Amino acid sequence: MTESILGIILSALLTENFILVKFYGICPFMGVSKKIDTALGMGMAVTFVMALASAACYGVDLILQALSLTYMQTVVFILVIASIVQVVEMFLKKAVPALYKALGVFLPLITTNCAVLGVVLVNVQEGYGFLHSVVNGAAGGLGFTLAIVLFASVRERVDKAECPECFKGFPIALITAGLLALAFMGFSGLKIF
Amino acid sequence: MDFKKQFKEGLLTKNPVLVQLLGMCSTLAITTSLFNGLGMGIAVTIILICSNVLISALRKVIPSQIRIAAYIVIIAGFVTIVDLLLQAYIPALSESLGVFIPLIVVNCIILGRAEAFASKNGVLASAVDGLCQGIGYTTALVIVCVIRELLGSGTFGGGLLNGGEGIRIIPEGYPAMQIVMPVGGFLVLGCVIAGSQFLMKKLETRKMDKEAAK
Numbered sequence: 011m012t013e014s015i016l017g018i019i020l021s022a023l024l025t026e027n028f029i030l031v032k033f034y035g036i037c038p039f040m041g042v043s044k045k046i047d048t049a050l051g052m053g054m055a056v057t058f059v060m061a062l063a064s065a066a067c068y069g070v071d072l073i074l075q076a077l078s079l080t081y082m083q084t085v086v087f088i089l090v091i092a093s094i095v096q097v098v099e100m101f102l103k104k105a106v107p108a109l110y111k112a113l114g115v116f117l118p119l120i121t122t123n124c125a126v127l128g129v130v131l132v133n134v135q136e137g138y139g140f141l142h143s144v145v146n147g148a149a150g151g152l153g154f155t156l157a158i159v160l161f162a163s164v165r166e167r168v169d170k171a172e173c174p175e176c177f178k179g180f181p182i183a184l185i186t187a188g189l190l191a192l193a194f195m196g197f198s199g200l201k202i203f
Numbered sequence: 204m205d206f207k208k209q210f211k212e213g214l215l216t217k218n219p220v221l222v223q224l225l226g227m228c229s230t231l232a233i234t235t236s237l238f239n240g241l242g243m244g245i246a247v248t249i250i251l252i253c254s255n256v257l258i259s260a261l262r263k264v265i266p267s268q269i270r271i272a273a274y275i276v277i278i279a280g281f282v283t284i285v286d287l288l289l290q291a292y293i294p295a296l297s298e299s300l301g302v303f304i305p306l307i308v309v310n311c312i313i314l315g316r317a318e319a320f321a322s323k324n325g326v327l328a329s330a331v332d333g334l335c336q337g338i339g340y341t342t343a344l345v346i347v348c349v350i351r352e353l354l355g356s357g358t359f360g361g362g363l364l365n366g367g368e369g370i371r372i373i374p375e376g377y378p379a380m381q382i383v384m385p386v387g388g389f390l391v392l393g394c395v396i397a398g399s400q401f402l403m404k405k406l407e408t409r410k411m412d413k414e415a416a417k
Contacts, residue, residue: 031385033232037311040227081287084305085279092272121275124228124309131302174397176404180224181397188389195386 015145022149024197028125029157030190031198034150035125039158040183042116044169049162050155052116057151059098059120060129063091064147067130068140087130092121125154161190206331213335219312220343221399226312230344231388233303236361240348241341242296246289246304248337250281251313252330257281259321259329274317279308312340343395351391355383 028034035056042052067087074080099117102110110117120126129150133143164186173182219225229247233239257277258265265273286304289297297304307313316336321329352361357373381387 033228033385033388034306036227036231037225040224081283084283084286084308085276088275088279088308089272092275121271122309122311122314124306127309128302128306131305135302176401177393177397181393181400184389184393184396188386188393191386191389192381195381195384 015142018142018146019149022146023153023156024194027153027157027194027197028128028150029154030187030194032128034128035123035154038116038119038123039154039161039187040180042119043158043162043165043183046159046162046166048116049158051113053151053155053158055098055113055116056120056123056125056154057148059091059095060126060151060154061144061148062094062098063087063126063130064133064143065140066090066094068133068138068143071134083131083134084127088121088127091126091130095121125150157190157194161187164190209328209331209335210338213332213337213339214342215339215403218339218343218399219315219336220340221396222403223312223315224396225315226310226340227392228306229303229310230347231385231392233300234344234347234351234388234391235355235383236299236352237345237348237359238296238361239299240344242289242293243300243303244337244341244344246285246300247307247310247312247340248334250278250285250307251316251337251340252333253281254278254313255316255321255329255333256326258317259324259326262322270322271314271318274314275308278313278317282307312336347388347391347395350395351382351387354379354391355381355387 022028026032029036029039038052038056043049067090070086070090071080071083074082074086095117099110102113102117129147133146138146165183168182168186177185213219217223220227220230226247229243233243254274254277258274261273261277282305285307286297289300289304316332320332324332349359352358353372355378357371357375357378359370359372379387382391
């Protein structure tokens, strides 16, 4: 636990960006990045769930450790994440119907987003404390949002550009993402302790 | 049940990675050496067969309202088993795949096949489907791995052949390091999918020409 909070935020946002460097959450990154608005909505929802899941799974992991059941981590964590997503969905439906409507389809999709399970597993492996876990979750989610919004804004233009027949659609999107990842490589080596 | 058709779908026309575009995270993240690609492919294939069989066997018992949760628990169970087995018997693979082994739980291929195939078909057909889709996934992984390893590290079969070093094809100092880094993952997979779309279209037009000639 030598890393400072600022260091965690910086690395989750830029140098170790969840999508472009660590490859967590590629499915929604590719699937929900056709428009900037929806990309932003997805990003915010994921950030929220990631922070909440980090906090909840920190507690759950303590219980698992006390019972020496740590080998059940994967099963338990995915259940916790699925139920958090469900609760968030029900809460938003009652409390903030406008936001619920805007997010709609994306909410249930978050369960199978590897970024959420990924961040929880990384928290446990790195042995982060409660505060560090939550910060890592939230910052990771913001990094996800940053990457998906940038990518969506590039993609809106790329879709209209001409390219070889066999590259149309998904392949050109992957190449675009590759160039974006190349730009993010420039951040590597950036460190604050 | 049509084994030949299922095999062709898994490998070519409905290849999980190249056509259905599922399971992108692992395809991009771990395809840096042949060892990783084969290991991941085989692990996913085994989990896919097991979860398909169990879900298909239980398909009449699981209420449809909570089926997704039930599927995820079944899949997570098998993933944990494979994870522990790898840690015990192939620690090198477990170390190099790292967090991506537990992340197989959220690999969309497995949940996708459970929902699309195993929940509607018999046990044997589901097992065959798991095997075929798994082989398709492994093939795609291996293709990406071989290209990335050759261009990025200049070797073939890293981690497996030649005592783990791999057979050197391009002399040291020449390969482009970036290809084994995240950037290369996106670029190579993009080109591989474009290539497969190109080939698929060519096969289709040839087939149509043949039919027209008749």
